[in-house]
Amino acid sequence: MNADSDLEDIQYAARAGAGDTHAYAWLVGRHQAAVHRYLVRLTGAPDAARDLTQDTFLRAFQAIGTWRPEAKFRTWLFRIAHNLALDYLRRARQWRRFVPLDDGLEVPDPAPGPAARLEATRDAQRLEAALAALPPAHREILLLREIEQMSYEDIARMLDLNLGTVRSRIARGRAALLAILRR
Incomplete structure (x- = not known):
């Protein structure tokens, strides 16, 4: 917006x-x-x-x-x-x-062939599983920021949190998501 x-x-x-x-x-x-x-x-x-x-x-x-x-x-x-x-x-x-994030996830163009399509599908499934494994508060805040593209300020107002809390939850959520994806 x-x-x-x-x-x-x-x-x-x-x-x-x-x-x-x-x-x-x-x-x-x-x-x-x-x-x-x-x-x-x-x-x-x-x-x-x-x-x-x-x-x-x-x-x-x-x-x-x-x-x-x-x-x-x-x-x-x-x-x-x-x-x-x-x-x-x-x-x-x-x-x-x-x-699943089917309508919000951008998957690379599968045109190069079946191997690329399979890899993209596996990547999307890994991301969905990783998001599902996050604690609800981290999942929600990442959905608002990354999928709905809300500003930090808007998220803070919406969730009635201070801006520092929003920033830290987003950082912790991203870190947790990366840690899950690395496993």
């Missing part, structure tokens, strides 16, 4: 807050896939993630009047999704099976 995207979000959110349902539908269309992808990977439950995505946008619609442009709309939305996911996971009493 860039400054122009943030400005568009501000404009559409203001219109949605004034009762423009078409503006809110535009915001849903813009952010729904990312919120769903985040929730699927965080919960490991695609069906629950679909419901949580709907709940996220319903809650956001109900609370759009409380959103302030000082906070990025996307960060605010992901915070709602995060809280709903934590509630779901607490009810489930465990972190669920990890869902």
Whole structure:
């Protein structure tokens, strides 16, 4: 996301807050896939993630009047999704099976042949397994940073952590991921 995207979000959110349902539908269309992808990977439950995505946008619609442009709309939305996911996971009493990164993982072009395709598939499987082996807090923070490409500041606001904690968790998560991959 860039400054122009943030400005568009501000404009559409203001219109949605004034009762423009078409503006809110535009915001849903813009952010729904990312919120769903985040929730699927965080919960490991695609069906629950679909419901949580709907709940996220319903809650956001109900609370759009409380959103302030000082906070990025996307960060605010992901915070709602995060809280709903934590509630779901607490009810489930465990972190669920990890869902592969199939739509966010860039695999090298398999055109060189079957050997390259096999190697790329094995690399992707190793990465998925390594991410699944991470503690949930490290997995979540790496998903937000590396897959959703959120800034450190946005992650800090979303997770209600100080910036130093976010930086250290990302560093520890990356180190743990590398250690798992080296095994």
